[in-house]
Amino acid sequence: MAVTNWEISDLQGSKRRKARETRVRLVVFMAALASIVISVLIIGSLIFEAYNFITSVDLARLWDRGWFPRRDRFDLRTLIVATLWVTVIAMLVAAPLGMAAAIFLSEYASPGARKILKPVLEVLAGIPSVVLGFFALRFINPTLVRSWLEDANSSGNMIAAGIGVGILTIPLVASISEDALSAVPNALREASAGIGARKLTTTVSIVLPAAISGLVAAFIIATSRAIGETMVVFIAGGAADSALFAANPADQGLTMTAAMASVAAGTDEVAGSGNAFSALFFVGTILFFVTLLLNVIADRVVRRYRLEY
Amino acid sequence: MNIEQNLTSELGESLESAEEGDMRITEAAEAAGSSTMASDGVADAAAEENPTVLAMRDLSVYYGSFRAVRDVNMDVRDNEITAMIGPSGCGKSTVLRSINRMNDLIPTARVEGDLRFHGVDLYDPKVDPVEVRRRIGMVFQKPNPFPKSIYDNITYGPKIAGTPKSEFDAIVEKSLKRAALWDEVKDRLSESALGMSGGQQQRLCIARAIATSPDVLLMDEPCSALDPIATGMIEDLMQEIKTRYTIVIVTHNMQQAARVSDRTAFFTAEVDGANDRRTGLLVEYDKTEKIFSNPADQRTENYVTGRFG
């Protein structure tokens, strides 16, 4: 039998298939780059127009009793205080309810109950924010807020908006916290039960500390989400497109996001003045970097807790 | 050797043999084998050895800077079963996977030295690994049929290689007959392959590998997930098909190597002085009787007599 020597051409494969591989690789690579293009475009347009704003507006206007963009008054304090109030109130609602719901789902609920409860919580997560805005204005403000605080603004206020935003973030807190709790190895729970600890003791002094970084991450991510939430405050914050400075959460308030939306909302009828429009980009820049910072911190915290197990 | 001719003759033969019984196929193959022997015998005594299909010279495989296996020198000969044995971590699977360039799928993997298939350097930049894998089929440790019908499992390889649909029925019958599976599944070719037993699934994987008309079959511990009866069937099958294919098998099971193989390569792992990590190496490669009765190396003897590993 002859020595079966082959040629390289026998193993070169089909040119057509190889060309297709190259094309596909290029296409999917471009798709992955699209996300970077989007980031560059966002940051680019934010900074470009925010710079235009800072250079064309009298800086004293940034600390001038109230946010009246169409009258060239851009008091940042008004927006920042409102944002803080709404975020704090939202987290006062979302953190305890969301984490407690997560503890119940992860530590107490039977598998059957979990199977039903989790999807329902996910439906709550899917409710559009305009709907919660309506709910805050129609139900939370008159029924809850104003029954306790009679002088709370009836056309909307920061407490009602904050509670609305809080409800919106409950599922987020619950979902991330539950992930963190279920990542705690069962061996820890069994070890604790094995030395005679009660369920409560095990949960509070073993499981929660073990999951702490995940819970902290849940809190930070939810805070970032609350700061960035727009429509609930736009609808239930009580302020139209301008607001006087208010330190009392029972008064009307305009958060950074709501201010951005309301500057833009009227534009199909009345084009805003040039500065009003670029104010939107200036506020957007602040908002972008604040939420980015929070997300980066949360990412770091999560990474650390992933390393532990 | 012209591959296209080879393919057509293989196909013509398959159409014929599809009509014949399994026994006939074996007989015909044996006849072909003996005629080969006869013609070789005329040349000289050394030609008693079958021609070399795979030649490895000073082959090393690296993962990044870590050398997983070194000093592999062996010739795999046509229509023989070559077994690779040795303790875990000795690099036998790594060598096997470098033969059909499956190691290319690990980004850091790299091969040094010479690995020739019918005289062609398998790591020549012009060689297409996809084509190599069609010529050198592989059967894996755990049966891994596609989640498709039995029929589609077999025809997938030919389909992507551009074989016309009209030939599929013949290919399916031929491959399943050679894998000794035809009688068991001929009435349920359209059923999912996942409904078969583990042993049947592994024979289907062999049939699937055969369907692309390969030259060599690599088997990576093909019986380690199977019970003794299924293992016996696979071993018998290997004996039957070695008349058509060259088989390289990695096995943990020394008895299996002794039972089925013509040649055996013994690998072991030694601490590499340079980086203090265990590197695999080929200790001895010879006829199976020699390796198990009268090995040249003390380490081989220790291993096959059970004093090590």
Next chain:
Amino acid sequence: MAVAHPTDVDTARVAGISDSLRRRRDVRGSLFKAAMALSLVISLGILAVLLFIVITDGWTVLSTRLGSFLTGTLRPDAMDAGISQGLKGTFYLCLIVAFVAFPLGIAAAIYLEEYAPSNRLTSFIQLNIRNLAGVPSVVYGILGLAIFVNEFDLLDGKFGIGAITGGRTPLAGGLTLSALVLPVVIITSQEAIRAVPSALREAGFGVGATKWEVIKDHILPYASPGILTGTLLSLARAAGEAAPLLLVGTITGFLSNSPGWFDVTQVQDKFTAMPTLIATWVTQPEEEFKIDNASAAIVILILFVILLNSAAIILRNRFEAKRSG
């Protein structure tokens, strides 16, 4: 005969042991469990109250003039106003998201899971996607306004594709929402692809398939339920988003009638969408708009969103059950 009963002692001891083993009422534990359960009940109770209120508020409209409400347009008269333009706008937005964000996101996920070398560029892309997922939706409106709408001399009119989108149009809005959901589509698709067993990949490569053939014939079919779940969830999110659309410039006032449902020129026309329409009505002074019409529109929007969400959740649960079973 007064013989001291030895068993007396034993009884006392046994009683002591059984007492210590007896299940005590763990008051604090029960209270804690009840508090946790109550939190969950409150969270879900809110959902029930919310649904109850919008349905009762919207009932007048839904029960008396559902037909004219669905087919009517944005008119100043609350009794005649309808949501057809909002439905159409949302329909077009979803269509654009499905055609832009889904292929782009799935392709990016394929690159990151199957092709990307582990180098700095790859980890930068990954980090960037995670961060994009956390960017507030209103900031995506900035992107839409400056780049996709590209009116009002923003960025000195230098950049952007306003000439293609036609300004404040469904195309600009759809591209904005596509950018918004893209990170979510990528991340969920990546998770689905990562869950494909490596044995399946090896089987494909083993019979001589190219990388793309392995992806298209084996990985994507296996991962498709997971990918579909992610895309449905992001579609639901896109359908419910209002903030970026306000910036892109959906019509918040009144809009005259526009051509039929399947006239493609509408993607370059003025438009409104369900969420922005609701936001507009809710902030009107008249009760008929702010309560009756708004609630009825909310019921329709929620129905659509919950439908998408439930489909996604059911799909995922089935998939998980199949994989574990």
